[in-house]
Amino acid sequence: VTKQASLDPHLAWQLVWRNATYQRRAWAAVVTALVEPLVYFAAVVLGLSQIIDAHDPAAYARFAGPALMAVSAMNGAVVECTNNVYFRWKQGRLYDSVLCTPLSAADIGLGDLMFGTLRGWFYGAVMLLLLALVTATSPLAVLCSFLAIPLIAWMFAALGLTIVSMIGSWRQLQFVHLGFFVMFLTANTFVDMSGSGVVLRTVAAVMPLTYASELARACSRLDTSSMALNAMVVVVVAVAASVVAIVRLSRKLTS
Amino acid sequence: VDAWRVVEANGRAIGRSWLTELTPSLVQPLILAAVFAGLVSSSADHLSDGTGGPTFPYAQYVVLGVVCASAVIAGAIDAVHLVFVGLKLGNKFTTVVTTPMSPLNVALGHVAWAGIYGATLSGVLLVILTPFLPDGALAFVPGAALVTGLTTAALAAVLAVFVIHSSGSPQVLNVISRVIVPPLMLFSATLFPLSFVPSWAHQALSALPVANGTIATRALFAGAWPEVAAHVGIVLGWLVAGTALMAWSLDRELRA
Numbered sequence: 329v330t331k332q333a334s335l336d337p338h339l340a341w342q343l344v345w346r347n348a349t350y351q352r353r354a355w356a357a358v359v360t361a362l363v364e365p366l367v368y369f370a371a372v373v374l375g376l377s378q379i380i381d382a383h384d385p386a387a388y389a390r391f392a393g394p395a396l397m398a399v400s401a402m403n404g405a406v407v408e409c410t411n412n413v414y415f416r417w418k419q420g421r422l423y424d425s426v427l428c429t430p431l432s433a434a435d436i437g438l439g440d441l442m443f444g445t446l447r448g449w450f451y452g453a454v455m456l457l458l459l460a461l462v463t464a465t466s467p468l469a470v471l472c473s474f475l476a477i478p479l480i481a482w483m484f485a486a487l488g489l490t491i492v493s494m495i496g497s498w499r500q501l502q503f504v505h506l507g508f509f510v511m512f513l514t515a516n517t518f519v520d521m522s523g524s525g526v527v528l529r530t531v532a533a534v535m536p537l538t539y540a541s542e543l544a545r546a547c548s549r550l551d552t553s554s555m556a557l558n559a560m561v562v563v564v565v566a567v568a569a570s571v572v573a574i575v576r577l578s579r580k581l582t583s
Numbered sequence: 584v585d586a587w588r589v590v591e592a593n594g595r596a597i598g599r600s601w602l603t604e605l606t607p608s609l610v611q612p613l614i615l616a617a618v619f620a621g622l623v624s625s626s627a628d629h630l631s632d633g634t635g636g637p638t639f640p641y642a643q644y645v646v647l648g649v650v651c652a653s654a655v656i657a658g659a660i661d662a663v664h665l666v667f668v669g670l671k672l673g674n675k676f677t678t679v680v681t682t683p684m685s686p687l688n689v690a691l692g693h694v695a696w697a698g699i700y701g702a703t704l705s706g707v708l709l710v711i712l713t714p715f716l717p718d719g720a721l722a723f724v725p726g727a728a729l730v731t732g733l734t735t736a737a738l739a740a741v742l743a744v745f746v747i748h749s750s751g752s753p754q755v756l757n758v759i760s761r762v763i764v765p766p767l768m769l770f771s772a773t774l775f776p777l778s779f780v781p782s783w784a785h786q787a788l789s790a791l792p793v794a795n796g797t798i799a800t801r802a803l804f805a806g807a808w809p810e811v812a813a814h815v816g817i818v819l820g821w822l823v824a825g826t827a828l829m830a831w832s833l834d835r836e837l838r839a
Binding site for chain 1: 600606615630757769770780781
């Protein structure tokens with residue numbers, strides 16, 4: 329077994345630790361990425377909920393809030409596994425140095441996947457805390473949501489890593505983020521697309537964020553059947569994307 | 584003439600990567616407007632920016648708000664990014680001011696570039712979204728583009744002052760795009776009237792150029808000229824003060 333093909337979670341954890349230590353010095357970048365979903369949530373609570381249902385403004389906050397929690401987890405994982413991985417790999421040439429240590433290329437993929445998941449979990453948890461305070465979510469629902477966030481973050485970290493293993497230039501990242509923005513707006517985040525036309529329903533059905541949002545909503549209302557169904561989809565996508573991401577990254581790093 | 588050379592240089596820079604530069608600026612507001620206009624157009628009543636002001640069906644309210652705010656922010660961020668690169672990253676401005684160009688020319692050029700960017704973007708977006716706008720909207724598009732351009736230039740000047748006085752770390756761009764821009768984008772009478780936010784935020788936002796530009800653009804489509812004049816007056820105040828402050832800050836920074 330060559331070094332490039334081996335996969336050791338303990339060694340991968342060293343990369344997680346390295347990334348965490350490095351980002352402690354860039355805490356402002358970590359914190360500022362939290363602002364966007366919080367602002368959208370504030371817009372939902374302050375404005376849109378009153379326009380949509382003046383009699384029960386909290387109802388819309390309960391609809392959009394969990395989806396924004398999923399978006400928060402997505403943002404954290406995606407920013408880490410696209411921009412930051414690209415920078416470490418192509419600009420900083422960090423991985424060339426890392427490959428001179430006992431870490432294999434697969435360990436690098438796993439380490440970045442784990443770190444992206446942890447970052448997404450952190451962002452989702454902050455949003456969950458705010459959501460719990462504003463919509464008076466039950467403690468059991470908060471616990472369920474807290475445990476669902478890492479699944480969501482894992483899926484998006486894996487998708488981000490898969491995408492970054494396919495792109496060739498910094499400019500292409502702008503289109504990647506545009507794609508995630510389109511998904512953010514069209515994946516049942518603000519509107520239930522089930523009542524829309526067949527095109528919008530199909531678009532929403534193929535978006536991974538739709539299942540992440542539905543999982544978050546199922547957790548908030550403790551709907552176990554919906555929770556199981558959506559969690560299953562999220563885990564299947566996460567596993568498949570993780571395998572593809574690690575294999576592709578390993579090949580690219582060692583070619 | 585000297586300031587126009589800066590506009591030309593910025594235009595050439597964007598011309599080399601127009602696809603990656605312009606696609607997000609065009610696609611994001613279109614999707615944002617479509618989703619939010621579709622979201623509540625069936626349930627919401629007409630909305631107004633102030634008591635006695637013109638009212639709009641929600642779809643029109645959102646389309647006009649999103650187009651104006653998006654164009655303002657995209658244009659201002661582009662100009663501010665160029666100021667950061669020219670002053671803090673590449674030191675291009677240090678070379679530029681050894682020519683007959685003065686810091687005032689550089690400031691005026693960047694502000695003008697931001698205005699042209701914002702006006703063009705809003706014009707294109709409004710033409711695309713004409714079916715969602717009031718009847719005869721095309722006649723108002725040039726006026727709306729002008730108002731948006733002035734607002735973009737005002738915001739660009741203010742943000743440039745912030746960048747000039749920063750330490751030079753790229754974090755300043757991060758703070759602008761992630762901390763300053765999202766609230767401006769969503770709370771400047773874009774998706775709902777300013778009266779929906781707490782009074783302290785209402786007062787702060789209603790003094791800023793983006794909200795005034797958005798409200799002026801919407802009032803223009805309703806032909807509410809006194810409102811347009813009042814809000815454009817505030818925008819022009821920001822534009823003059825911001826440009827003067829930017830030129831002074833740039834002059835001080837380049838002499839230091």
